[in-house]
Amino acid sequence: MHIRDLLPRHRPTFSFEFFPPKSAAAAADLFETIRELEPLQPSFVSVTYGAGGGTRDLTHELVLRLKTETSLDPIPHLTCVCHSEKEIESILVDYANVGVDNILALGGDPPRDRVDYDRSADAFPHAADLVRFIRGFNEAGRHSGGRGFGIGVAGFPEGHPATPNRLLEMDYLKAKVDAGADYICTQLFFDNHDFLDFRDRCRLAGIEVPIIAGIMPVTTEKGMLRMAELAAGARYPARLLRAIQRCGGDAEAVARVGVHYATEQCARLLDEEVDGIHFYTLNQSRATREIYASLGLGPATAAAATGSRAGAAG
Numbered sequence: 001m002h003i004r005d006l007l008p009r010h011r012p013t014f015s016f017e018f019f020p021p022k023s024a025a026a027a028a029d030l031f032e033t034i035r036e037l038e039p040l041q042p043s044f045v046s047v048t049y050g051a052g053g054g055t056r057d058l059t060h061e062l063v064l065r066l067k068t069e070t071s072l073d074p075i076p077h078l079t080c081v082c083h084s085e086k087e088i089e090s091i092l093v094d095y096a097n098v099g100v101d102n103i104l105a106l107g108g109d110p111p112r113d114r115v116d117y118d119r120s121a122d123a124f125p126h127a128a129d130l131v132r133f134i135r136g137f138n139e140a141g142r143h144s145g146g147r148g149f150g151i152g153v154a155g156f157p158e159g160h161p162a163t164p165n166r167l168l169e170m171d172y173l174k175a176k177v178d179a180g181a182d183y184i185c186t187q188l189f190f191d192n193h194d195f196l197d198f199r200d201r202c203r204l205a206g207i208e209v210p211i212i213a214g215i216m217p218v219t220t221e222k223g224m225l226r227m228a229e230l231a232a233g234a235r236y237p238a239r240l241l242r243a244i245q246r247c248g249g250d251a252e253a254v255a256r257v258g259v260h261y262a263t264e265q266c267a268r269l270l271d272e273e274v275d276g277i278h279f280y281t282l283n284q285s286r287a288t289r290e291i292y293a294s295l296g297l298g299p300a301t302a303a304a305a306t307g308s309r310a311g312a313a314g
Helices: 003-010 024-040 056-069 085-097 127-139 166-178 192-204 221-230 238-245 251-271 286-295 299-313
Strands: 013-018 044-047 074-079 102-106 150-155 183-188 211-215 276-280
Touching (some): 003 013, 003 150, 013 024, 044 056, 056 074, 085 127, 102 127, 127 150, 127 166, 150 166, 166 192, 183 192, 211 251, 238 251, 251 276
Parallel strands (some): 013 044, 013 276, 044 074, 074 102, 150 183, 183 211
């Protein structure tokens, strides 16, 4: 379903992110996770794309399998790095042919094994350029879906590490939206004040598209440390760190604390009438299922809440 149809119909949306497996065993584990999450009937699921297109084929295979073997609606990530216009066009044609309706357009990071990679040679220096190209693909009528691809872009409530000037950062985000983005999905964050302030600043900048909040429950201390390195220097509030320290290294206790904290985040975001919540699952189902249960969410309750809010707005 095109994102412009999906978002009003499902508001607030609930969605999950997966990354493509790199082995048969990992693929089996992932589809066990998907079997456990599919009954929750998320609005959509996204599929990540490796730096420099390193997992291009794996991403495409997972998207195709989700389309043909599940009821889930996949939104593949697509990045600028290391790609020519011809390559991006070929990927878009392939996705259009299998009925993919939406793309998440990202700038992307250079491949880790190419530390001296010169991005000036890329056909798409910035995500806004990729958004503009996809919009042109749509306008040329090359997607059989009528509207073409819906387009999402990334937002950074805690700030983009490559743009310390927060005013300039908002200009860059608006450029992506003005180029044709239909919605924003944020990087993970652990303090709702960061997200709510980011949302307010977007509105002040004239950015009116829906903004979906990215949530990643802490499930292990090791995973928390890794996310601090990978996720734009994710900021962990003292309240969360104290709770984890009290666990004394007990892995089960850490997981319980992480799920409880993320559940509180989600509940407060729903009270603030967030457009949607996107769970970074790390290809695991337990934390997301427990959050759903604690919030009283499920296919029926989520639909009822959406209908109730629509009726109140009317």
